[in-house]
Amino acid sequence: MLPPSVLQTFQKVWGYSDFRPPQAEIIENLLCDRDSLVLLATGGGKSICFQLPAILKQGLTIVISPLLALMEDQVQDLQRRELPAATLHSNLTSRERHQVLQKLPHLRLLYVSPETLLSQPVWERLCAPTLAIAGIMVDEAHCLVQWGDTFRPTYRRLGSVRSALMQHKPPEHSRIAIAAFTATANSHAQAELISCLQLEQPQVIRTSPYRANLSLNVAIAWTPLCRKHQTVRFIHSQKGQTGLIYVRSRRETEELAEWLSTQSFHTAAYHAGLPSEQRRQIETAWIEGEYPFVVCTSAFGLGLNNPRTRWVLHFQAPLTLAEYIQEVGRAGRDGNPATALMLVSEPTGFLDNSDRNRQDFFLQQQQKQLQRAQMLLPKLPSKGNFSDVIKGNPDMALVLGMLHSAGKLVWHSPFAYEIRAGNHKFAEIDRTPLLQMQAYMSTRHCRWAFLMQAFGFEREAKTLRCGVCDRCLQQNKK
Incomplete structure (x- = not known):
């Protein structure tokens, strides 16, 4: 007490x-x-x-x-x-x-x-x-x-x-x-x-991530142009209420914000690469309503509390459910109804393969990182000091981190490490988070129940039907 x-x-x-x-x-x-x-x-x-x-x-x-x-x-x-x-x-x-x-x-x-x-x-x-x-x-x-x-x-x-x-x-x-x-x-x-x-x-x-007031929706964007047009229609449907549009890269925030400006929307691009003062100006303008919405990366929203945020649009799908639930959670903090929409490419990728290309690029980068770490591993002393080891090659910090993550290294202090004896070949890239996100996109059941199951609230998920996500609303019409 x-x-x-x-x-x-x-x-x-x-x-x-x-x-x-x-x-x-x-x-x-x-x-x-x-x-x-x-x-x-x-x-x-x-x-x-x-x-x-x-x-x-x-x-x-x-x-x-x-x-x-x-x-x-x-x-x-x-x-x-x-x-x-x-x-x-x-x-x-x-x-x-x-x-x-x-x-x-x-x-x-x-x-x-x-x-x-x-x-x-x-x-x-x-x-x-x-x-x-x-x-x-x-x-x-x-x-x-x-x-x-x-x-x-x-x-x-x-x-x-x-x-x-x-x-x-x-x-x-x-x-x-x-x-x-x-x-x-x-x-x-x-x-x-x-x-x-x-x-x-x-x-x-x-505490459960479940928000009864937040409607989760996923819609197919059949072509890149269709994705933009659906974005415009969705923004208009929100009737000037406060929102956020998430994209996955700095370049894409600027490109989409510039295009939306040509469609008579007053907005700005926000990402971690902007100067601190400019980021503060955009945040203030958004909170005070000068910008009805901001086009941003995941850097926006952390630590900011704008309870008037009524909607979140994912122009592109996040790679993981953890990213997704963090970002949709910006909407509806005041307990009033709010909406989240995620636009995804059509499943075949024939008409728009941008989502698939983004995932493939990410996996390629991960594979390169893994190969680089495996190549540097024989050059890493079995015991050593962090500062000394990275002095010759900063990439050694990544190798040390990956070894620790794999349970093959112990830190005796924040600076002194020791590699455990045994096989030090790195495991293959875990694609589970990507598969989870794809399963969420295509689920036929309550979206909140899916998320609750994924984050360890299995008992609550078994009986949950939120009644406000697109899947529940479709079931109600039948």
Whole structure:
């Protein structure tokens, strides 16, 4: 049971009257220094779950986040609330980085990427015996087990961070709790997160991704031109309400946004390659209604909460269900009806093979990556220091990450590794996520039931008929 002072601080800082389930349970775990794995649906208020304990506890809470835009958004919000928070990233000047490092003893929250966390200047300051570390929060933790070309090998080193930090702290230093937060993780991903982060008897808190107010729909676009025309019709059908259009590459955001502008739509392209200031301007314009919708990659929406978002259009299918459920979750956060539409190529690929080409290209890139890692493997010492090994070849970081992911390597510290004895041939590429997405596209049953089954809510899935997805509506007409 949380003491009244916790709710009072929450009300004073964030202005809400009470916690939403299961926020209070998560906050209590972190205040008691328990390790946690939290699967909280998009829009469930997960940031507050670690921000509130951080400002109530003594010491610095480290928040590990994958995206610069996400870190900046959250830190700016905290600073507006006059809370002691900062971020460190590569876009800061040397003077700005130095100022943040000097302020560490006075901060409650420090946002960093895994790469910045393990950079020498930052790591040395965090290891200072006089700097109290209150906790380590891994936000968007699915990136740790990410399947695809966005694999971040540094994430695989995070499991040894806690023990390495504790070696530099005095004996009376309190335990450093670790919590991992994500919106999506099936049972296999959950087990891998617990193992990789070395969570100790973690409290696993899961909420269903199901949104009864969100209608899921899939439609065939027979030709590339048809895909554009269906996009225009769908936007018109939403009657100027706020939405998002997701595409899969930076180039495609700009091409589609430019074409839609010729169709008299006021919009903008958004991706992680844009300057920080320009991204902030687009986000603000969208939230304030200047842009009814934005054409974006998956970089948009993380950390942003616009409850007025009524629709999400996938101009192209995501590669995985995890990506899909993250992105459709941007719509309908206020509980009012919302719609998601995914456009897909016709099954044969004769008239439009763009979806198939995109998958093939992705698999080819993965295969090249695998072959490159296999070729470098004989050159990798069986024991070594991370910095020394990558000095001659930065691609060695990928090899180390892949070996750890395959259970063939152990990190004794974030910097010292040892390869286990045995066969070190990498396994073939797992196509299961692609097949899952294809099965979702073609399912004849309730789409929400399919997703619930895929993410480990089998019992709920057996009886679920959402009544608002395209498949349920078709069944109702029969």
